[in-house]
Each structure stands twice: as C-alpha cells, then as structure tokens.
Amino acid sequence: MQFRLTTDRQARSFSASSTLTAPSNEPFKTHLPVKHSEPTVHSFYHKSTSTFSYVVAGSPYDAESGVLDVVIIDSVLDYDAASGSVTTESADGLMSFCAAQNYRVTAVLETHAHADHLSAGFYISRSLHVGHLNRVANPPLIIGKGIEEVQRRFAPRYGLTQGDLQGSFDLLIDEKMNLRVGNSRINAIHLPGHTPDHMGYQIGENIFTGDVVFLPDVGSARADFPGGSADLLRASIHRLLDASPQTRLYVGHDYPPPSRADPKCFSTISETQHENVHLKNMDDFVQRRLIRDKELAAPRLLHPSLQVNIRGGRLPPPGPDGVSRMQIPLTAGSANLL
Structure with a gap:
C-alpha cells in the first residue's frame, strides 16, 4: 500500500486572528x-478509532499575556486504510481549539506506542512555532523510556533501521522526571502490562491512564502484545487504585456497550474499584485476562499504527519515488505461497 500525508495546513498560523478549524473529532466536552x-480537562473523541485525546489546562493564567499553559495527550491522525490516505484534520482541530481558548501548548504527551490509531504527536509538536500564539518553539514530544524496548521489538518487523528511529521523540521520561503544565505538576507513573513503555500522567486528582483500564462497563486493557504481561497489568491497576477515591481516571478509549449510547472518558477510583467488570475479583484477574486475550482479534490498524507510532507519529521513510509505504508482515500457512 502506498499513500501520501496531506499537510496543506502544516504551516498555518494559529494566531487568535486566524480562521479556525472546528475540531472534527466531536463530541468533545470540558470537564x-x-x-x-x-486543571481544566477538554476531551475529544475520535469516533473512527474510539480514541480519547485530551487538552489539559494548568493553572494559573500568565498575568501578562492572559495565556494558559496546556499539554496535549494522545492525539490522533486521520487514516483511511482502504485508500491509504493520512490527513491531519483532527490534529488541526485540536490546535485550533487551543488557539481559540488562548492556550499555549507546552508539551505533547504519549501514554504509549498505540496499536490501534496513528499518533499525531510529531505533527503537532512540529506545527507550533515561535511567532504564533503558542510562543513555544516546537513543544517537546514526550513518551516513557520503555519506548526503546518497543522500538527494538518492532523496528525490524517493519524494515526500520536505528537511523529511521532517530529524532522520533524529544524526551524519554521515567518516574524521576519532573514535568509541569503551568503551576500544576505532572507526575509520570510507569504502568506496564499493556505495553512495556506505558506511562500514566497524574495532574492533580486526575490520572490519564492510556489503555490500562477503561470505563467500568468495558473493563481493562489486553496484555497479549509482545512485551505485555497480565501480571504487570494487574500490578499497574493496583497502583492506580491506591490513589484517593475521588481521583478521576481519564481513559484512552471507550467502546460503549448497547446499554450506554454515548462515549464517556473518565470514572473515579471509587467507581473503578467497585464497578469495573474486570476488577471485581482481582485474585483471578490474570487468568481471566489471559483467557480473554486469546479470544481477541488483532487490532484493525495494528501494523500501520506500530510502524508509525514507534517513530512518534512519522510516516514510514519514503521510497525513491517519494512515496511512503506501509510494511505489513505476512504469516504464510504454506511454503507454496512464498
């Protein structure tokens, strides 16, 4: 498959006077x-991948400029697998929203290398420049240090060299790193199990959990990806549940069951502990998780997502003709097919 990234708005100015693009990944809500x-949390739901992205606004305002610092968590590129089209409409919507709110993006955070959607992290971090409203030169793209293990596992499968991975992220963090948004501290929490690189981000009484747990009527994340572990996932969930009961867990996805019409993005620790369908008996969580994972199909966008996301959201390197192509490893059931 070959495709080109549509970046017609890549050099656009995000000044307050610009013509703003409404976020295409509605519904979004302000919490x-x-x-x-x-902090104030703005959630954006990307319907085609059931993904939540977040704009998190710290406190207080910059007294001189009236600008409020924000971070963007788990942004999404728009990818149509059938046509090979990759566009930036949803990412542009996030940036336009920030401009309309007089927000200054200080960092772009990834919870992990996603296997179900293409990240817009690299695009967003390189699209905000000094001289625009943002006033931060290319806010850093940040992910957990465990991404190096994920890159080692998957880069060879997609024909990517060490050179192809250089510059994918600006900062690899662990729990010792001190991050801030405005005057709010961001505590990085290593939450392995779904993936080795998985980080949660706690800002006040809010934890952005990525794919560790979901809404109580959905359950928990799978743990069968290479480098995943149901035992580690269980330990990570226990770690989350140690937070105060009113703490909000903002999830990476929601897959509303028939009994619930609309997607939701958070539940409290108390609700998660007492109502989550996968956590009611943690004694046999690991065994039930292993059985469940054997029944699950591979994510629809597994291969496109991984080869893009281990590079921070950059497309595969172009061939001699300037066109990028996805690499899809095949499993042949017979030597006659090779």
Missing part, C-alpha cells in the same frame, strides 16, 4: 476542576 487548584 471543569472540582478545586480551584485543579
């Missing part, structure tokens, strides 16, 4: 802080 010192 106001319970306490004055807490």
Whole structure:
C-alpha cells in the first residue's frame, strides 16, 4: 500500500486572528476542576478509532499575556486504510481549539506506542512555532523510556533501521522526571502490562491512564502484545487504585456497550474499584485476562499504527519515488505461497 500525508495546513498560523478549524473529532466536552487548584480537562473523541485525546489546562493564567499553559495527550491522525490516505484534520482541530481558548501548548504527551490509531504527536509538536500564539518553539514530544524496548521489538518487523528511529521523540521520561503544565505538576507513573513503555500522567486528582483500564462497563486493557504481561497489568491497576477515591481516571478509549449510547472518558477510583467488570475479583484477574486475550482479534490498524507510532507519529521513510509505504508482515500457512 502506498499513500501520501496531506499537510496543506502544516504551516498555518494559529494566531487568535486566524480562521479556525472546528475540531472534527466531536463530541468533545470540558470537564471543569472540582478545586480551584485543579486543571481544566477538554476531551475529544475520535469516533473512527474510539480514541480519547485530551487538552489539559494548568493553572494559573500568565498575568501578562492572559495565556494558559496546556499539554496535549494522545492525539490522533486521520487514516483511511482502504485508500491509504493520512490527513491531519483532527490534529488541526485540536490546535485550533487551543488557539481559540488562548492556550499555549507546552508539551505533547504519549501514554504509549498505540496499536490501534496513528499518533499525531510529531505533527503537532512540529506545527507550533515561535511567532504564533503558542510562543513555544516546537513543544517537546514526550513518551516513557520503555519506548526503546518497543522500538527494538518492532523496528525490524517493519524494515526500520536505528537511523529511521532517530529524532522520533524529544524526551524519554521515567518516574524521576519532573514535568509541569503551568503551576500544576505532572507526575509520570510507569504502568506496564499493556505495553512495556506505558506511562500514566497524574495532574492533580486526575490520572490519564492510556489503555490500562477503561470505563467500568468495558473493563481493562489486553496484555497479549509482545512485551505485555497480565501480571504487570494487574500490578499497574493496583497502583492506580491506591490513589484517593475521588481521583478521576481519564481513559484512552471507550467502546460503549448497547446499554450506554454515548462515549464517556473518565470514572473515579471509587467507581473503578467497585464497578469495573474486570476488577471485581482481582485474585483471578490474570487468568481471566489471559483467557480473554486469546479470544481477541488483532487490532484493525495494528501494523500501520506500530510502524508509525514507534517513530512518534512519522510516516514510514519514503521510497525513491517519494512515496511512503506501509510494511505489513505476512504469516504464510504454506511454503507454496512464498
């Protein structure tokens, strides 16, 4: 398959006077802080991949400019597998939203190398420049240090060299790193099990959990990817549940069951602990998770996502004709097919 990335708005200015593009990945909602010192969270639902992205606004405002610092978590490129089209409409919508709110993006965070959607992290971090409203030169693209293990596992499968991986991320973090958004501290929490690189980000009484747990009526993440572990996932969930009962867990995806019409993006620790369908008996969680994972099909966008996301959201290197092509490893059931 061959495709080209549509980047007609890549050099656009995000000044307050610009013509703004409405976010295409609606519905989005604003979740106001319970306490004055807490951040404001804007959630965006990317319907085609059931993915939540977040714009998290710290506190307080910059007294001189009136600008509020924000981070963007788990952004998405728009990818149509049938046509090979990759566009930036949803990512442009996030940036336009930030411009309309007088927000300054200070960092672009990834919870992990996603296997079900293409990240827009690299595109967003390189599309915001000094001189625009943002006033931060290419806010850093950040992911957990475990991404190096994920890259080692998957780069050879997609014909990617060490050189192809250089510059994919600006900062690899562990729990010792001190990050901030405005005056709010961001605590990085290593949450392996779904993937080795998985990080959660706690900002006040909000934890952005990626794919560790989902809404109570959906359950928990799978643990059967290379480098995954149901035992480690169980330990990571226990670690999350140690937070205060009112802490909100903002999830990476929602797959609403028939009993619930609309997607939701968070549940509290208390609700998760007492109502999550996969956590009601943690004693046999690992065994039930292993059985469940054997029944699951591979994610629809597994191969496109991984080869793009281990490079921070960059497309595969172009061939001699300037066209990027996805590599799809095949499993042949007979030597006669090779």
